[in-house]
Amino acid sequence: MATRVLGLGALVTVAGATAFALVGVPADLNQGEAQRIMYIHVASAWLAYLSFGVTAAASAWWLVRREPRADAVALAGAEVGVLFTAATIWAGMMWGRPVWGTYWQWEDPRLTTTALLLALYVGYLLIRRLTDEPARRATRAAVVGIVAAIDIPIVHFSVVWWRGLHQGPTFMSPDTILNPPAPGPFVAALLLMLGAFSLAWLWLMVNRYRLARLDWEAEESARRGRLPGLAAAVPAPRP
């Protein structure tokens, strides 16, 4: 019930934030209407990084405690994170075409980092797919999840050094907080979108987590032969 309310709340706030970003805020002077894409782009990027942080922490949690809960959280983080990473890249390309004049900008370190991020966690989901036994799957995935978390900062450094021309961070950098260049309505639209997307993220995470727990239980029951009907559907462990 609480999840339903959360989902409904997410739906309403995403709709509200979208309406505000489309008609409530004026278009950007330089970038025109295309700038509106940034509200979605930035919100997705923030949640993508949050998701992968959750996966890294849950992977360590699994390796230390071996609790099925930890694996379910790690899976939810990776899958939802891949979704938001793909959304980030897609929105970034839609914005880049009119503003930069190109879909793909090799000199932008954040775009290249995000593309590698997507590849890293698609690999994480693949190794999960290819392992049948739940505990083994959780361990293998946890190792990949931790290596990916170690790799991300190195990837970021390497591509930044590799000659980045990206405009600095618009948010969270000290001099933009001290003399804000972005007028109030722009910031309000971005914050509203961040809040709305975060609600949607939470709703997705909770549901994916529950599904993962049910999957795990079904697999375990089938393994122990308690659900003979399911045994045929779940592949036997490899010797």
Next chain:
Amino acid sequence: MERGAAGGIATVTAVARHLAVARAIAAKDLRAELRGRQAVTSTLFLAALTLLIFGFALGPDRASLAAAGPGLLWLAVILSGVLAVGRLHQLEMEDGAFELLALYPVPRAAIYLGKALGGLAAMVALGALVLPLTAILYAIDVASALPGLVLVIGLGALGFAAIGTLYAGLTVRLRAREVLLPLLLLPVVAPLLLAAVSATASLLAGDPLGELGAWLQLLIGYDLAMLLAGGLTYGLALEE
């Protein structure tokens, strides 16, 4: 005071013993290779062939080939390296030796180090072949920057062997390991590729931008991070 000294000596002997284990495992891999196991030797030919095929793909223009040289060198090393580290584990698995390895009463980190040393030897062999071949095929003068290039290849080989060994151990029992290993490995080694290619290009150009030091630092940091990750988690792959 005395206990402290004794404890120190005990630690040193324990480390020495683990290093001996690692060396024995690496020596075993090397011996098997020299007696014709063909885990790595075949990948050497693949690396050479890759360089040749790149030449066809990019056309006969000398200047563009030389400009692409550092990138092609490292692509040849890494693409063949994925197969080399994968095969080092796969053949062990097919011989039924991987299970036995896991049964030895030695720390998992020592086993990891041994397998990683074997992988390092394979990667160094690949580098030693690919470097002169790149020089010949793409008309690049490597002699003037040779010591630096050897260092960069050594650091790149170490980092690749460190993460490659971990992921090869993790995937060796999987059905689709031939596809999965490169899918997992290539995004993770992207910063290594970037740093190694940039360092190589910078060395060949005489380091005009003074950026060589930064790339070497990145390579060293990458190597240490991946060795640490492998040492801590490789045992989990063995324990199944």
